[in-house]
Amino acid sequence: MTEKHSLVLQTDFGLDDGAVSAMYGVAKTVSPNLDIYDLTHNIPQYDIWTASYRLYQTVKYWPAGTVFVSVVDPGVGSNRKSIAVKTKTGQFIITPDNGTITHIAKHVGIESVREINEATDRLPGSEKSNTFHGRDVYVYNGAKLATDNAHFDNFTNELDPKQIRQLNIFDPQNHGDEVSGTIDVLDIRYGSVWTNIPFSFFEKDNVQYGDYFDVVISCRGKAVFEKKIKFVKTFADVNLGEPLIYINSLVNIGIALNQQSFADAFDLGIGNDWKVDLKKIETKGE
Incomplete structure (x- = not known):
């Protein structure tokens, strides 16, 4: 029997419309008994730096196996990759490859990175939608991964952690x-x-x-x-x-x-x- 883990969501969507609720619905459709929590949905719009920092502020305090879905994605639908990351402390993060992993890579460490195939690893019936990967790709796969961490191995395209996009950080x-x-x-x-x-x-x-x-x-x-x-x-x-x-x-x-x-x-x-x-x-x- 597989052990379910918590799913934690972070976005810049706010709570003024149904976007976050739709993500909850997809996750619950994948696994009705899944425990879902919010990191924050008030990241300033398009602010990848803050999204990266809030993950660093939070991830290490959650148990190994916890899955984070972080969606601050000004390049949604473009050629930027979607990735699943396993940290050296055992948590997972699903997010665009746009710099969101910067502080985690520097301060926590990355064990493995896999590319998510946006054409096939997605919510059934969402194939014509190109602007809501938070719902159609990220939380869908995040829920599967939280239900069974072995889902990580279904992402077969392994990437070099040194090659994922990172923002510049000046050392003190x-x-x-x-x-x-x-x-x-x-x-x-x-x-x-x-x-x-x-x-x-x-x-x-x-x-x-x-x-x-x-x-x-x-x-x-x-x-x-x-x-x-x-x-x-x-x-x-x-x-x-x-x-x-x-x-x-x-x-x-x-x-x-x-x-x-x-x-x-x-x-x-x-x-x-x-x-x-x-x-x-x-x-x-x-």
């Missing part, structure tokens, strides 16, 4: 009392900035709670924020509205305002254009 830098990186993503609900600078940089440099940093955030070389900020354990360690440096839930360095949106206050964005520099200027608390 550590120069002793100065570290730098980029803004990976924004905390959507609260407006905190999540950088790609790992807390291990601070550990290596013996940074302590209460130390201060000169913080410069720039976009394409132009500074948009400059201020001295304190590194703290919790948001409550500074007054309301004051900036702080903290360790986020992925154990990277975050920057925030206590109970206000840092991103909105300074009109910040994400990606490689947004650089963050932190230089330690004090080693003792106030």
Whole structure:
């Protein structure tokens, strides 16, 4: 008897129409007792970078065998490939080959990649539909894979993981009392900035709670924020509205305002254009 696994969906579809519900329906038609969950359906439209990051933020916390279907697909119906990916931690991801796997490849690792044949591996009767692969190809195969992980072997065209499309990621830098990186993503609900600078940089440099940093955030070389900020354990360690440096839930360095949106206050964005520099200027608390 095969063991069913959870199916987790991520899209940029929103919930204002029936697209996500149709995906649920296809999955339930494949396997009526399948457990289906939502990662998010509020990825900004066409934003492959954010889709990639949200998978990295989430995938490793689910059991091996879990199947993720991620559909942020501005090239739907074009010659971009559809792929099924097995991570080194045992989860599966079905998605377009458009860069969505970037952060998983870098931070989790890929064990195997298979191409999905869009002409044959699809919902029966959907052959003339070219613009809703989330329903017709991805969730259809995702449901089969969640029902039985052995379905992965039915995708016989194996691809080199190094050949799948990846977005550029700039690695963080550590120069002793100065570290730098980029803004990976924004905390959507609260407006905190999540950088790609790992807390291990601070550990290596013996940074302590209460130390201060000169913080410069720039976009394409132009500074948009400059201020001295304190590194703290919790948001409550500074007054309301004051900036702080903290360790986020992925154990990277975050920057925030206590109970206000840092991103909105300074009109910040994400990606490689947004650089963050932190230089330690004090080693003792106030």
